[in-house]
Amino acid sequence: MNVRMRVGVAVVAMLLVAGGGARAADDDKPWTLDANNWQEGKDLLPEPVLKHLQKGDYWFKVVPVDRDKFHHNYSKAFWDATESNEGKYDLDDKACGLKNKSDGKIPDFVFGLPFPKIDKSDPKAGCKIAWNFNLASEMGGGGGATFTLNGIDTGGQFRRIKAFIHSRGYQGRHFGKLKDNPENLEGEGIGGALEPVDVEGVSTLSKRYWDWDSQDAIWAYVPSTRRARRVNAASRSDPVGGLDIFADDLNCYAGKVEYYQWKVVGEGQILAPVLQPYPFPMKMTSPTRGIIETPYMTAGYEKPGSKGAPWWIQENLVFVVRPVWIVEGQSSDPYYNFGKVIMYFDQEMYRIYWKLVHNRAGEYFYTAMCGYHFVKNDETFSAVFPNLVVGVNDKTNRAALGGRFQSSFIEQNWDPSYFSLRTLTHMTD
């Protein structure tokens, strides 16, 4: 594309952002974006994704969304807290750490978006966006799911791993802070492989400290050695199980906010993948546990005669047009495998829908598409779950699917000793 063409595209993009009438934004009927009308996706998708669209690898079922109704996918309690957070918080200049404006200390407990208003000319805007994303992710308080990781190449699936993840959040949760937090954590999680047998029982325990400078503490357990070893937090950028997917793909960014340098480089609109635009109900099975049933997202390799790449989702996934911040993130950790990462954050719901990853040599190699579903019963509680990652390695032309669980749960009251090395080392007992 020459300079003039790019200028044209950029100008059109700006007009669309300014409300100039993108078809996708204004249509009130579902429509399909595919290779036949790929031009209509020019300002709605990252460039490498557009290339796949043009080739016929991808197609998108775009559904209209009521912006106000979508806003209320999060509870009134969450939005009220967000409003009351205005002016309360600031950022540490060096570490991008969250602090109270009043005393300069890390807040005791935060609920809601800490920065309700973002000014993109603010040099700290990128970091503020990252904190909004972080706190929006934490509103559910904790829960878990059993899911699959599928390695897929152009011929179909070549590996499948069944795994589970359980988590507990101490910050950002509805209903206030937990009484006991002896390790001063922001959150903790335990995850492990269930199938196939060669990886069964391989598990990790992660603890994220509520401070500006500690590295995450991560232990990995391998049943054959019966040992739990501490591993580097940068291992989040290592491929999981030899697949084209990374631990850092959960929510499209799973690191500590302070790990990256964040920079806003633009804004626009994007096609956001969601299971459905509006929330799923949660069925309470105990006073503290709620179950959410969601439909399975069939991929091309599972459905003969399907359209597009074998890893492309065929059913139960739709796309909504959302306004986004385009933000660059870069880790200063020399052991972290990624170079510059470009992320597309929802300007209101603070989800990351897409990320483009360069390696440390500056080569673009990987795109992750992150899909979500929302959970809400009433205005006192809501949650947003990451339920899909489509990780595509454009360098090797392979992909991995993560998530696609049909049942997940929210748990407000985990056993205090559950997230421990003891649990990790007795996983296969």
Place this chain on the structure above:
Amino acid sequence: MTTVRGTGALVALLAALGGYLVVVERPRASVRPAAPAPLLVDPASAVARVELADGERAIAVLRRGDAWADADGRACDGAADLVDALRALRPLSVVDAAPHAPDDYGLGAGARHLRLVATDGRPLLELDVGDRNPAWTALYVRRDGAPEVLLVGAQLAWELDKLDNATINARNRLTRGRDR
């Protein structure tokens, strides 16, 4: 006597092996292929002007202290990131040492041309920027008039587009200001 002779022989063998390691193996072990130099070897502060052009349009961004602005003084973000990227990006490989048809790489007449100039007017870097490779992961470039086609990470394309968009945004800021 036999013991002394045997020990002497062992010491001699040890000395010979040690000598072999020092003279032959150690230099060989230390010879590692040197990483290619980054596209821009000069410090970022040495760059005073960034020019980007194709056959139809040209933009120039000038350093103003720590910030960058276009020729009319309108602030333009993006140049600093581009300069930083050029100091980090290294050629990944030489794709074609003597291309017969540079157009095949997008390096014909329509190629973008990037030029970085020092405060004293000395050119620091000249790059012809061609197409992306088929996997979309990298770009074809030629440096400082040399014929060989190099492959450079696609982050360069991202940074160039940011610069391009930044100049458009700077112009729009002015237009909107006039409208008000």
